[in-house]
Amino acid sequence: MSGLLTEVWDKARAGRIEKDEYARLSEALEAVRDRNDIAWMQAWIVLHCATRNKAFATQRLIARLSRVSRKAGQEAEYYAFLRLVEDDLGFYLPNGSAFTESFRGADVDAVMADCRVLAARMAELGLEVFANSGTLLGLVREGKLLDYDNDIDLGVLLAARNEADAAQEWIALCDRLITEGVGVERSTWSGVTLKLNKIGPFGVDLFPAWIDETERVFVYPHTFGTLTSAQVLPFSHHAGTGLGMPSDAEAMLASNYGDSWRVPNEGWTFGWKEANARFAGFLDAVKV
Structure with missing residues (x-):
């Protein structure tokens, strides 16, 4: 061999x-x-x-x-x-x-500055976005964007208090952000994620989140009622990017990546099949 x-x-x-x-x-x-x-x-x-x-x-x-x-x-x-x-x-x-190109060879300070601009623009539209998935992982564990990551992951907390209303609000919000020139299109792969304008060569993905009437938190695709509202709100703000940060960011990272989230793993992959089964009702409701 x-x-x-x-x-x-x-x-x-x-x-x-x-x-x-x-x-x-x-x-x-x-x-x-x-x-x-x-x-x-x-x-x-x-x-x-x-x-x-x-x-x-x-x-x-x-x-x-x-x-x-x-x-x-x-x-x-x-x-x-x-x-x-x-x-x-x-x-x-x-x-x-x-x-694709990763942040390792990029001007990360410039990318983070552009995140601040995006966060401010979303605030003008009455929306507070928060660092999500790999972006949250990098800011918490490394204090910056992950070297091996290649996109910006954001979440936005919807006003809806149940899955059905969240689906309808998400569809309307995607349409609104596209009209405002902030969004580009819904992901053809996931059918959910809203692709925002790129920051340099890097994609920016926006994910929906909501808190139900029992104060359980849902963040597609990684958190399905496993966190409480007190673990997410109030948001703090990351100085470098201007992005919201969950009040218990470590709990959200554990919900997303498991208890080993502190250990770097460049090849980590997400369990999409299981996640989409949990969010099946929401996925059906937001189908294009």
Whole structure:
């Protein structure tokens, strides 16, 4: 297998890998698949980052590589591998369904300043947006945007007090923000998220949230009544971005990422299937 792994690395370093060459190498790697072998995982990841194929699968394997490396006491080597892929080879790491530029090579201060402008614009429209998902994780755990993240995640608290009303309010709000020139379109992939104007090359996603009559909090797609209103309100404000911050941001992060949210994991993937099952009623109500 070592000869195959060396060939993959040589091809990746040489530059463009043609479609038929990718197919041959991918098939060869699958024939000796070993998801516990660090060298095999690294070669598989490099091949797919080089060709920008199978972003979701690549992200999942990066998550596994993180766990296996940590267990083997090779955490430093894991981070060195990621930096090699990004810096030396110049490849993008996967984030969700795409391989895109991350904040690691960006002027993060400028991006955060643009977040302040966006937060102020939303306030003019009577809306207070809060840091959500990966954006919240970065601001709490790292004090800045995550190096390996590639978009801005925001939430907005709706006035609705039940799922049905939240769906109708969300549809109306999306239409309003598009009319105001702040929003672009509802995500064709999720059918829910509102795509806002990009900040530089980085996408900005707005997610709906509401608090029901029992004071349980719902934030699509990660929190389904697992937090109380007292854990979210009142918002504080992050100085660098101007974004709202949940009163118990750590509780929201645990709801989203689990209790291991404090441990960096570049390949972490979200359980969309389970989340969408929980929010099935809301999803049906907001279908375009």
